[in-house]
Amino acid sequence: MTRRNLILSSAALAGAFIAPSARAAFTEGTKLPDLSTFGLSGTLPKTEGKVIYLDFWASWCAPCKASFPILNQWHEQMNVHGFSVIGISVDESEEDMTRFLKKNRVAFPVARDAAHKLVATANVSTMPTSFIIDRKGIIRHVHSGFHKKDEPVLFAQINQLMAQR
Amino acid sequence: MKALRLFLALSAVISGVSCTQVKPWERGHLADYLMRPGRDPLTDSVNEHVWFTREAFAGGRGVGGGGCGCN
Numbered sequence: 001m002t003r004r005n006l007i008l009s010s011a012a013l014a015g016a017f018i019a020p021s022a023r024a025a026f027t028e029g030t031k032l033p034d035l036s037t038f039g040l041s042g043t044l045p046k047t048e049g050k051v052i053y054l055d056f057w058a059s060w061c062a063p064c065k066a067s068f069p070i071l072n073q074w075h076e077q078m079n080v081h082g083f084s085v086i087g088i089s090v091d092e093s094e095e096d097m098t099r100f101l102k103k104n105r106v107a108f109p110v111a112r113d114a115a116h117k118l119v120a121t122a123n124v125s126t127m128p129t130s131f132i133i134d135r136k137g138i139i140r141h142v143h144s145g146f147h148k149k150d151e152p153v154l155f156a157q158i159n160q161l162m163a164q165r
Numbered sequence: 166m167k168a169l170r171l172f173l174a175l176s177a178v179i180s181g182v183s184c185t186q187v188k189p190w191e192r193g194h195l196a197d198y199l200m201r202p203g204r205d206p207l208t209d210s211v212n213e214h215v216w217f218t219r220e221a222f223a224g225g226r227g228v229g230g231g232g233c234g235c236n
Contacts, residue, residue: 060196090190
């Protein structure tokens with residue numbers, strides 16, 4: 001084997017391990033990309049000038065289900081004041097998502113990331129993961145998982161961003 | 166010898182590509198009810214109690230979570 005072949009093989013091997021972790025992730029302080037460019041199915045609300053709670057969920061994820069009554073409450077309370085929850089379903093099957101939405105009341109807009117393009121770009125570490133975005137479209141807080149005890153913290157963070165103009 | 170080295174190098178590259186993690190958003194099948202080793206919580210707790218009684222040992226049976234990627 002020539003030295004050139006050896007180098008190429010090594011590079012390919014290294015690339016196979018490095019490439020998946022080299023994806024851009026949604027991190028605090030970065031701008032939320034235009035969601036309409038990710039091929040989501042469903043209608044997304046206008047996000048300009050709004051505080052957004054972007055929630056990645058799945059029908060098979062129990063904590064996601066547990067978070068929905070609280071997200072409904074927030075959305076209904078503050079939607080008129082420039083706040084919106086946007087649920088992004090990562091269900092592979094549309095039927096699973098539809099069945100879930102029929103059983104569980106969801107007051108906020110939901111879109112489905114069937115190709116997992118958006119969730120892979122966000123590179124979430126667990127389900128659910130949520131991103132709180134300010135009125136300027138900057139991701140300000142990232143939350144992994146959902147516990148009932150997180151509710152006051154999340155609510156305070158949302159209110160703080162709502163107060164900013 | 167050259168062919169063997171090439172074969173080994175290619176095998177390493179191909180096996181490297183095949184190594185991948187199941188991402189949190191891809192765990193729908195793993196989180197399925199049918200994938201649970203114990204599907205009856207009551208039976209599980211009874212078995213756990215029997216095991217504890219016989220072995221004077223608690224815990225250590227698997228890990229928390231059902232593979233759904235949730236906390």
